[in-house]
Amino acid sequence: MRxxxxxxxxxxxxxxxxxxxxxxxxxxxxxxxxxxxxxxxxRRSMMGQExxxxxxxxxxNAFGKQARDIIARRNMDxxxxxxxxxxxxxxxxxxxxSRARRQLIxxxxxxxxxxxxECVNEDPLLxxxxxxxxxxxxxxxxxTEAEALESFRTRISYYELLYTPxxxxxxxxxxxxxxxxxxxxxxxxxxPYYPPIRDIVVSTWVRCLYLARHGQTEYNVEGxxxxxxxxxxxGRAQAEAxxxxxxxxxxxxxxxxxxxxxxxxxxxxLAERPDTIYMDFKEFDEIWAGDCEGMxxxxxRVRMPEVTRGRNADKFGYAYPNGESYAMLKERVRRGxxxxxxLAGDSPLMIIGHQAINRILLSLFLLQRSEDVPFIxxxxxxxxxxxxxxRRKLFELVRFA
Ligand code: F6P
Numbered sequence: 569m570r571x572x573x574x575x576x577x578x579x580x581x582x583x584x585x586x587x588x589x590x591x592x593x594x595x596x597x598x599x600x601x602x603x604x605x606x607x608x609x610x611r612r613s614m615m616g617q618e619x620x621x622x623x624x625x626x627x628x629n630a631f632g633k634q635a636r637d638i639i640a641r642r643n644m645d646x647x648x649x650x651x652x653x654x655x656x657x658x659x660x661x662x663x664x665x666s667r668a669r670r671q672l673i674x675x676x677x678x679x680x681x682x683x684x685x686e687c688v689n690e691d692p693l694l695x696x697x698x699x700x701x702x703x704x705x706x707x708x709x710x711x712t713e714a715e716a717l718e719s720f721r722t723r724i725s726y727y728e729l730l731y732t733p734x735x736x737x738x739x740x741x742x743x744x745x746x747x748x749x750x751x752x753x754x755x756x757x758x759x760p761y762y763p764p765i766r767d768i769v770v771s772t773w774v775r776c777l778y779l780a781r782h783g784q785t786e787y788n789v790e791g792x793x794x795x796x797x798x799x800x801x802x803g804r805a806q807a808e809a810x811x812x813x814x815x816x817x818x819x820x821x822x823x824x825x826x827x828x829x830x831x832x833x834x835x836x837x838l839a840e841r842p843d844t845i846y847m848d849f850k851e852f853d854e855i856w857a858g859d860c861e862g863m864x865x866x867x868x869r870v871r872m873p874e875v876t877r878g879r880n881a882d883k884f885g886y887a888y889p890n891g892e893s894y895a896m897l898k899e900r901v902r903r904g905x906x907x908x909x910x911l912a913g914d915s916p917l918m919i920i921g922h923q924a925i926n927r928i929l930l931s932l933f934l935l936q937r938s939e940d941v942p943f944i945x946x947x948x949x950x951x952x953x954x955x956x957x958x959r960r961k962l963f964e965l966v967r968f969a
Contacts, residue, residue, distance in 0.1 A: 571651045572761045573677050575660040575670070577686035577734055580724050581698035583745030584687045586913045587769065588661040590957075591685075594768035597959045600761065601655045605643040607636075607662035612707060614639065620707045622722035627729050640669065644676050651680060657761050666730040670737055683756045683765070686734040687745040689910075694746055697911050699724070701845070743769055746910045771958045772933070774909060776916035778819065780951035781926050782829040783807045787862075788948075794854060794861035799832045806948055809969035811836035814918075821845050821917035823908045825852035830920045837918070845911070851904025854922035858891020883942040894924060894942050901928040926952075934963070 574591060576584040588604050595602040611619050615635060618624065624632040640662065647658035664670055664684070674682055689695055702708075703716035711719065734740040739756040743749065748770050756762040783803030787795055799807065814837060822838060824830035826848045838846055860868050860875060869876045878886040887893035908917060921929060927944040930936070933956055936944065949969040955962040 570759060571655070571680045572657045572756070572759055573647060573651075573660065573673075573680055573682040574657060574765070575664050575673050575682055575684050576662065577664045577670070577684050577740075578688065578745075579665060579727050579731055580663060580720070581695060581702055582687040582689045583698070583910065583913075584663075585661055587685065587687055587743065587745060588659050589914065590773055591657075591659060591765055591768050594771075594958055595657055595761070595764060597957075598764055600657060600764070602657040602659060603647075603650050603655055604659045604661050605647045605650075607639050607643055607660070610639050610643055611636070617707065617710075620719070622719050622726065625723045625726040627726060637672075640672070641676070644673065648677060648679065657765075663727055663731075665727050665732070667732045667736065668730075670734070674737065681739055681756055681759060682737070683759075683762070684734045684737045684740040685765075685769070686740065686742045688733075688742065688751070689744075689746050691746050691907065691910075694907055694910050697847075701911075741766075741769070747906055748772055768958060772909070772956060773914070774933070774954055774956045775914050777954040778814065778916070778918040778951050779926055779929060779954060780810060780833070780918065780920050781923060781946050781948050782827075782833040782920060783810075784948055785829045791865050792862060793865065793868075794857040794863075796828050798828055803829070803948070804832065806969045807833040808836045809949070810951070811840055813966075813968035815840065818916055819844065819918050820915045821908070821912040822847075822920070823852065823904070823917065824848045824920045825854065825922060825925065826850050827853055827922070830922065834918075834920050847908075847911070849904045849907065851900045851907070852919065852921050852925050855894065855897055855924035856888070856892045858888040860888050860891065882939075884938045894928065895938070897924060897928050898932075901925055902932060905929060905932060 576588050578584050592602045592604050623629055626632065643660055647660055650658050664673065670684060699720060700717065702720050703713050708716035734742060739754055741753040742751045744751055750769060783799045783806035785797040785803055786800055787793065787797040789800060810833065822834055822844050824834045831848065838844055860872065875888065884894045887896060908919060919929065923946045926946045927941050930944055930952065931941045933954060950965050950967045953964045953966050
């Protein structure tokens, strides 16, 4: 029976290890024995601190190159042994950036097919954030953040010198790691492991997402839409209650919109969690009501009846004059979610959004009929707890205030 080697490919900070872990977990859930052989882990245990210096990766550094080849060969041996002893899919997690390295893998591991999975990440915001995150690794513990950043960027620039995209190998897949999308592939036809791996790659993985709406605002009380109002005392109490409810829960990533009400709702939780990685995204800003921004629903009904009529006829498709529709929100909200999920990787995250935004976010998971989306219930004293992997689908509405 033909088993399978999977060799990850890509420059550092492109999401390879997260994808490798998902492949292992997804396959294991299907009863398939899979294991990861990570060159970085082996390098750190064999070479220690010395291999953190960027010079170690300079293509003309003979010592560094030899050391990295030894590590790659060692992991290939371990992977082969794993398959020989009952394993089914062995995942080699490394940059495998050069054509030469991939030829070495193909010519060394000849007992089973090798599928190369290249991860690309062309989103500058995500790339920058991922690179910054790497500076928190234990191997940079003796550097300042600026030193770590420079060191890691230099390391990447050395890899770039020898990086060639996949394409000449026999079996390969090129994946946009930020969007769960296969960009091109040369399929490993006939392998029973190829279809499940493909499914895992294109699935949305959300291990643990807390989706909350901002607390009550002055506009909410008045029935006014849009704008940038602050929270009311009740809204601030809701924000405090959210922080208290989630106290002790591991949430390393928090995302909000750029609006004051979502900042203020996140504030109490963030104040208790100094290590949280926090970003605000314009993608999560509330639906833009254009000429109706800041108006009362009632005023719109009286002074702009065509707007109310338009929304009543097709709330999903109707765009406010000079503003947005739910349909228009979909693309930007999807981009924001993609970014948040990529940054959080497999860690829990919280998004504090708005009524229309959270409806769209939920619809991206629940595949609701469009016409139902603008009516999804989005309370201010409950959050949605979402966990969805190929195996697990959890949506619960949890009251916190
Ligand atoms: O009323 C609060 C609010 O967030 C407004 O800013 C926004 O226009 C509205 O909800 C979206 O909900 P709906 O589409 O039901 O009016």
